[in-house]
Amino acid sequence: ILSVMLVACGTSNETSQGNESASNGEANGDVLTIRAGIGLNSEHPQYKGLEKFKELVEERSGGQMVVETYHSGQLGDDRLMMEALQLGSQEVTVPSTAPVANFVSEFSVFDFPFLFPSSDVADEVLDGDVGQALLQKLEEQNLVGLAFWENGFRNVTNSKRPIETLEDFNGLTLRTMENDLHLEAFRALGANPTPMAFTELFTAMQQGTVDGQENPYATIYLEGYAEVQNHVSNTNHIYSPFVFMMSKPFFDGLTEEQQEIVREAALEAGQYQRELNREANETYLSSLEEAGMTYTEISEVERMRMIEAVEPVIDKYAEQIGTDIVQAVYDAIEAAQ
Ligand code: TK8
Incomplete structure (x- = not known):
């Protein structure tokens, strides 16, 4: 457990001062930095959603957590960013389910051709029991699935x-x-x-x-x-869902309160992102x-x-x-x- 926490802090506190101790922000007031990277560019609703996530997390943590956003694959492609999350060298990414299926094969079910008749139906299924069960499975891969966002009909x-x-x-x-x-x-x-x-x-x-x-x-x-x-x-x-995910080593190093803040923010930013995305696709x-x-x-x-x-x-x-x-x-x- 200690080594996991060291990994989490060592990679997430680059911008903060005095992070020698292996404890998180609650214990010593350090600022935790969340590096969030996506593949699409800064005009895309995927990025607007990430900016919303940043706003909510920074506001609700009173500045204790800071989110740095990266677009256009600046931190790598979907697969590379997921691997960085597994290692704890990046904290957040939002890949399509298709590359996620290379980590947890069951995710391919959402990519069955002609599966979802509408975005609304997709929301209900993804936000319902079976969607949440698949998010849970990401933990086996050292990833924490926090929410489904939307890429959309291809x-x-x-x-x-x-x-x-x-x-x-x-x-x-x-x-x-x-x-x-x-x-x-x-x-x-x-x-x-x-x-x-x-x-x-x-x-x-x-x-x-x-x-x-x-x-x-x-x-x-x-x-x-x-x-x-x-x-x-x-x-x-x-229909491509996006999966909003966090590095498990990082997530496990957060306090329960901080975990709740990022979980809620991922969901709320996701509602906002889905709306913008539907407008955009129309x-x-x-x-x-x-x-x-x-x-x-x-x-x-x-x-x-x-x-x-x-x-x-x-x-x-x-x-x-x-x-x-x-x-x-x-x-x-x-x-x-
Ligand atoms: C962005 C990708 C992309 C997806 C693709 O990182 O690869 O075609 O649709 O939008 O997830």
């Missing part, structure tokens, strides 16, 4: 052609997140997927290493993808068209064909993840509607 863009039918995916080189379920789902649709960290994506599109990618409209617009992509379709194929499709992208709508018939194409992949992962968890998610979705 849509495909590319530089080659409008995607209107299932066949239009054929042979397209698409960057996917580093997650096997995503990879296999895009193969099942006929695309040629290649996994890559988000931080490398813009350059890959610019240099033509990949034809396209998939992300919510807010990301597509705010990251400037209209500069390097011509076509966007409302595939809405996967607004930015027309911005993409104004920026010169061609928008193509997927008909219900074609969406059904896409759903059928990925069904075997879902079945395979349902079995791997465990039918009890998957059934609990399906039941929660049913109950939320």
Whole structure:
């Protein structure tokens, strides 16, 4: 326990004076620094949410906890930041569930294609028992899951052609997140997927290493993808939650009161972030068209064909993840509607 506390303090008190002792802020008045890093840029609701978290934590701790925010992968990509949390060399990050599944495989259930019918249903499931049970599982990986935030419904863009039918995916080189379920789902649709960290994506599109990618409209617009992509379709194929997580070595070194402050702040900032994010995803499709992208709508018939194409992949992962968890998610979705 002592070594864990030393790790927590040694890495989190860089800006404070006199942190030789292994105790936390309550005992000696030291300021605890929380370094919070994300992948998206400072215009994105993900960052606005982080700023809200900072405001709440600093206010409620009376300045005893200070939050430093980093955007645009300044501290690394999702995987690297999660590893830093495990080691205690970074305190907070907010990755998509897809890379989280490389740490706790059950998280892939939330990335099943065409799973959530709406953001509201997603909220109920994620904030309900099964979502909270999965957050708990992060502790096995030295991570503390504090809340679900929202990345949102993902849509495909590319530089080659409008995607209107299932066949239009054929042979397209698409960057996917580093997650096997995503990879296999895009193969099942006929695309040629290649996994890559988000931080490398813009350059890959610019240099033509990949034809396209998939992300919510807010990301597509705010990251400037209209500069390097011509076509966007409302595939809405996967809903991406964000997971707000904290380093367990750091969290365990906090007092109960401090733990409560960060937990509440993560949840409240998350409510705020979800609202902003939904507005952004609604607004930015027309911005993409104004920026010169061609928008193509997927008909219900074609969406059904896409759903059928990925069904075997879902079945395979349902079995791997465990039918009890998957059934609990399906039941929660049913109950939320
Ligand atoms: C940001 C990522 C990103 C995700 C992706 O760190 O990798 O495409 O959608 O937004 O989590």
